[in-house]
Amino acid sequence: MNGRSNPFRARPELIRPRLRVFAALLASVVAIANAAAVEVGERAPNFRLPQLGKEAKLGLADVRGKVVFVDFWASWCSPCREAMPQYEKLQASLPHTDFALLAVNVDETRSDAEEFLAAHPVGYAVLLDPAGDVPKSYGLIGMPTSYLIDRRGVVRWRGQGFKSADLDTLRREIDRLVKEPADAP
Amino acid sequence: MRLSPVARLVGLVAFCAALGACATTPVQPWERAHLARWDMRWDPDSVQTAMKQHAYFSKEGSSGAIGAAGGGCGCN
Numbered sequence: 001m002n003g004r005s006n007p008f009r010a011r012p013e014l015i016r017p018r019l020r021v022f023a024a025l026l027a028s029v030v031a032i033a034n035a036a037a038v039e040v041g042e043r044a045p046n047f048r049l050p051q052l053g054k055e056a057k058l059g060l061a062d063v064r065g066k067v068v069f070v071d072f073w074a075s076w077c078s079p080c081r082e083a084m085p086q087y088e089k090l091q092a093s094l095p096h097t098d099f100a101l102l103a104v105n106v107d108e109t110r111s112d113a114e115e116f117l118a119a120h121p122v123g124y125a126v127l128l129d130p131a132g133d134v135p136k137s138y139g140l141i142g143m144p145t146s147y148l149i150d151r152r153g154v155v156r157w158r159g160q161g162f163k164s165a166d167l168d169t170l171r172r173e174i175d176r177l178v179k180e181p182a183d184a185p
Numbered sequence: 186m187r188l189s190p191v192a193r194l195v196g197l198v199a200f201c202a203a204l205g206a207c208a209t210t211p212v213q214p215w216e217r218a219h220l221a222r223w224d225m226r227w228d229p230d231s232v233q234t235a236m237k238q239h240a241y242f243s244k245e246g247s248s249g250a251i252g253a254a255g256g257g258c259g260c261n
Contacts, residue, residue, distance in 0.1 A: 076221040106215040132215040143214045
């Protein structure tokens, strides 16, 4: 080109390093997007929320040392509505005192949760998180999602959606986890 | 042709702005209360839909044109 370099000519020596930077940026964006989801084997993020029908707040730290089942639910979510009475039966049938069930409600309007619970009363603690801070910290990808947390605060089982077949698995896992010592490695 | 630092900066800003135009704020699973309302469904009332369809194909003589088997010829 008359001694002048063609500005549109591909110059691999310049493109390759830029591609590497672009790939690294893309990988970090994907990693950040996935990092939020709490996986089995990871420590459960702590939270402390107001309880429905009680004055005191309740959180994971208050039941530390117990096996904890955390269920995220909302009154507008059909599978959650199906699951709540089933979890009530499950808890009632468990003889363990070292087990706690915390149901985190994410309804924007408190009365929606109250209306549902008036029709389907439950004996376990219902916590209110209308802002959705706790599901955000757990990186929920669907409703309902539930976590079984061992005595040391580590997630040992995660259920996405509700399948009645999971109840047997859940019961077995709870039975197994309550036998583990709190200070197990 | 080497671009000046200012031109590069302008290019970078323009690129980032263009990326921003593609951005969306996905509705999180716990924020779907309004989307889960019955009147947000495609077919909120199946009885009413059936009645509307009946009125439609009666008027148009196009039985089968609304998703049912047949070609909409009104002959089945």
